[in-house]
Amino acid sequence: MEEFIKKFASQFDETEIDIFKPETKFREIPEWSSLTGLCVMSMIYDDYKIRIKAEDMKKAQTIEELYNFIK
C-alpha cells in the first residue's frame, strides 16, 4: 500500500506528499485532472500488469479503493 501511494503521488507535481493517504479522496486534490487519471491507469498497467477500465476507475473515490483493484 505504501509503495502504491508513492507511485500514485509521483503522478503529481505540485501537491504536497503528506496529502496522499489511503483515505484521500483523490478527485478532490486540486491538481487532479483527466490526464492524471490516464497517468494513474498507465502506471497501474506498467507496474502491476492490471488494466483498469475508465468505468471502473470512476467508481473509486479514495486511494485505498484504487489500491483494492490491484491487491
Added chain:
Amino acid sequence: MENPFSLSGKTIFITGASSGIGKATAIECAKMGAQLIISARNKNRLLDTLSELVGEGHRILVADFNNERIIEDVVHELPLIDGMVHAAGITETRPFHFVNKKVLEDIFHINFNIPVLLSQRMVKEKKINNKASIVFISSIDGNQVVTIGNSMYAASKCAVTGMAKNMAVDLAPRKIRVNCICPGMVETPFIHSDSFTQEQLDEDMKKYPLKRYGKPEEIAWAVVYLLSDASAWTTGTQLVIDGGFTLL
C-alpha cells in the same frame, strides 16, 4: 448515363474489414458493384462481414499482420487489384510520460509500416493496376488536432499522411492515386477502448458542431468516392470528415 461513383468492374482490397470503418467500407463498396477481397485477423468476424456483402465473388483473406512473412503472403494471395483501402489500425492511450518502445513499435507497425510496405510490394510486383486508387484511413488526430494521451497514434497518423502525399507524387506516372481520409470520432468499437467513460465520450460529442460522432458508413461513402473514377483528378489529399470538429 454511367455513374462516375460506380465501382463496377473494380477489384478492391480492404484491410481491417472485420469491424468499424473497414467493415462499413466493404459493405458500401459491394453495394457500388466492387469485387472485394476483405482482410482481418479474425476469421469468424471476417465471415460476418462477408455475409453482409451484396453481389457475388467476394472473398476473405485472413491475415495477422504481426506475422513476419505476412506481407509476402498477402501479396502472393491477392489478384490484380484496382484499389486498396488501409483501414486496419490500433491505438493505446498513454500520456507521453508512459510512452515506451514496445507500444510505439506495435502502433507504428500496424498503422504505418504494414499499410506502407504492403502498398510498396503491390506496386513493385505490379499487382496494382495503372489508374488504381490507394486510400489510407488516417485521422484528424495528429494531422489537425491532438487529444490527451494519444501521442503515439497521432504520430503514426501524421506519418501515414506524409507518406501518402509522397506516394501520390511518385505513383502519378502510373496514374495511381493516393489519398487519406481524416475522420473525427466515429462510432465504432475502436473508440470504446476502456480508457474513457461513456460520460466522457458524451461530453466530447457536444464539442462537435453537428453534435454527434460519425457513423462508419459516412466515412465509407468518402472511400467509395476516392476509389471511383469520380475522383480521377484527386490525389495527395486529406479529406477531413469530422462533423465540423476542427473548425472550432
